[in-house]
Amino acid sequence: MSQQQEEKTLIIIKPDAIQRSLFGEILGRFERKGLKIIGMKMMRIEDVVIEEHYEHLKDKPFFQTLKNYMQSSPVVVMALSGVNAISATRLIVGPTKGYEADAGSIRGDLSLSGQSNLVHASDGPETAEKEIKRFFEEKELFDYKKPDYKLVYSEDYF
Ligand code: IDP
Ligand code: MG
Numbered sequence: 001m002s003q004q005q006e007e008k009t010l011i012i013i014k015p016d017a018i019q020r021s022l023f024g025e026i027l028g029r030f031e032r033k034g035l036k037i038i039g040m041k042m043m044r045i046e047d048v049v050i051e052e053h054y055e056h057l058k059d060k061p062f063f064q065t066l067k068n069y070m071q072s073s074p075v076v077v078m079a080l081s082g083v084n085a086i087s088a089t090r091l092i093v094g095p096t097k098g099y100e101a102d103a104g105s106i107r108g109d110l111s112l113s114g115q116s117n118l119v120h121a122s123d124g125p126e127t128a129e130k131e132i133k134r135f136f137e138e139k140e141l142f143d144y145k146k147p148d149y150k151l152v153y154s155e156d157y158f
Contacts, residue, residue, distance in 0.1 A: 007085040008038065010131035012120035015073040016113075023076060026106055026119055029092055030080055034152035039079035039132075039141045045070055053134060062115065069115055077135045083153055086128050089121040 011030065013023055031037070045053075050070050057063055080089060094101030098111025098118075111117045122128035132141070 004083045006081065006083060007125065007128065008079055008081045008132055009085045009089050009122045009128045010120075010135060011078040011080055011089060011122075012135075013076040013078070014116070014118055014120060015069060015071075015075055016111075016116040017118040018073050018075065020118075022110060022118060025110070027078075029106060030078075030089065033082070033088065033092060034148070035080040035082040035085055035089065036144075036146055037078060038081050038143070039136045040076065041136075041140065042074050042076050043135075044074050047071075049134065053131070066115060079132050079136055079141055086122055086125060090123065093119050093121045 013026055017023055017026055047067070050067050051058065054063070054066060054070075057066060060066075082088065092106060094105025094107035096107075096117060097114040098107040098116075099114070101108035101111070101117075103109060106119055107117045122131050
């Protein structure tokens with residue numbers, strides 16, 4: 001069995017998801033997986049924050065349209081925790097382009113776009129740590145136990 005470890009990751013429910021009333025649908029998929037919401041808020045993303053968040057794309061021809069898209073309405077940012085939360089959420093989200101993403105993933109089921117793809121999820125441990133700090137202060141993150149913890153995670157249930 002591959003290694004399991006508790007991880008935290010940063011999710012952004014993007015403007016198209018809010019505009020298309022898909023927030024509940026998307027949140028439900030993460031919740032049903034067993035991930036724990038440890039931080040959540042609605043916000044408009046400022047210029048400097050987008051430029052930092054999408055720094056790896058700043059020289060791409062679509063960067064300005066990406067900025068316009070990400071600022072076209074408020075977003076909801078969430079920090080989630082759980083076993084292998086980073087790779088698990090990337091699988092739930094699916095690859096970047098909605099028209100290429102597998103059915104069953106959020107993008108595969110709900111998006112046909114390479115840009116308006118509904119949700120962001122951190123792509124690795126270093127990014128996740130940086131991105132959570134980018135959007136949340138320490139006091140906005142919550143440490144608590146859920147009663148379903150053992151049922152969701154336990155390897156020795158029986
Ligand atoms: P990811 O969201 O799957 O991690 P990244 O390559 O990190 O994908 O790109 C960040 C976001 O930039 C994408 O989710 C999408 O909204 C947008 N984007 C990426 N590639 C393109 C493109 O070729 N055209 C338009 N927008 C793009
Ligand atoms: Mg990315």
